[in-house]
Amino acid sequence: EPEVTQTPSHQVTQMGQEVILRCVPISNHLYFYWYRQILGQKVEFLVSFYNNEISEKSEIFDDQFSVERPDGSNFTLKIRSTKLEDSAMYFCASSWTSSWEQYFGPGTRLTVT
Amino acid sequence: AQTVTQSQPEMSVQEAETVTLSCTYDTSESDYYLFWYKQPPSRQMILVIRQEAYKQQNATENRFSVNFQKAAKSFSLKISDSQLGDAAMYFCAYRGVRDDKIIFGKGTRLHILP
Numbered sequence: 001e002p003e004v005t006q007t008p009s010h011q012v013t014q015m016g017q018e019v020i021l022r023c024v025p026i027s028n029h030l031y032f033y034w035y036r037q038i039l040g041q042k043v044e045f046l047v048s049f050y051n052n053e054i055s056e057k058s059e060i061f062d063d064q065f066s067v068e069r070p071d072g073s074n075f076t077l078k079i080r081s082t083k084l085e086d087s088a089m090y091f092c093a094s095s096w097t098s099s100w101e102q103y104f105g106p107g108t109r110l111t112v113t
Numbered sequence: 114a115q116t117v118t119q120s121q122p123e124m125s126v127q128e129a130e131t132v133t134l135s136c137t138y139d140t141s142e143s144d145y146y147l148f149w150y151k152q153p154p155s156r157q158m159i160l161v162i163r164q165e166a167y168k169q170q171n172a173t174e175n176r177f178s179v180n181f182q183k184a185a186k187s188f189s190l191k192i193s194d195s196q197l198g199d200a201a202m203y204f205c206a207y208r209g210v211r212d213d214k215i216i217f218g219k220g221t222r223l224h225i226l227p
Contacts, residue, residue, distance in 0.1 A: 045214035
């Protein structure tokens with residue numbers, strides 16, 4: 001069965017550094033999402049992406065964050081200048097339509113030191 | 114703003130027994146979707162069951178069923194004949210029909226006792 005994949009599984013970075021988290025959505029899906037989960041807290045929505053543009057974003061998704069679909073298969077989340085509070089598990093998801101089930105990847109654990 | 118509350122951080126159930134996980138939510142919308150997601154250790158979240166708010170009939174998927182009480186804004190998950198493979202974190206979640214975002218509860222960690 002097709003799965004969403006994410007790389008790396010764990011990323012350690014220093015405060016102030018840029019980091020790119022990568023996701024490969026399911027191949028025929030058209031909608032893409034990023035969520036994050038700070039340790040001990042709820043999974044929170046960051047952004048959704050469709051037709052090469054952001055369709056919805058949360059208040060968390062400020063100018064430090066950006067998303068891109070650089071080719072036909074990858075979907076990336078960039079954090080320009082990481083802060084300690086960006087440490088979290090980041091989940092990518094994709095869906096065939098906006099009303100259909102969102103399929104989640106296994107997550108990337110980001111640790112900012 | 115919509116919220117999802119899971120009041121049971123952890124639960125345990127004997128193998129082959131039945132367990133019910135609780136979830137309440139708050140919304141002012143009349144049409145929405147509710148979900149239960151399962152996240153096994155070190156694995157991705159997978160959808161267990163989905164309920165459309167306009168449907169009165171409770172959703173069922175094999176051993177998994179829900180008790181959807183729209184007026185009470187309650188959405189509990191019942192797992193019958195619990196199996197060792199059911200051990201996981203279970204997230205209750207909400208999505209408005211016009212929204213992209215899913216709103217999650219904090220999760221309930223379910224342990225299955227052999």
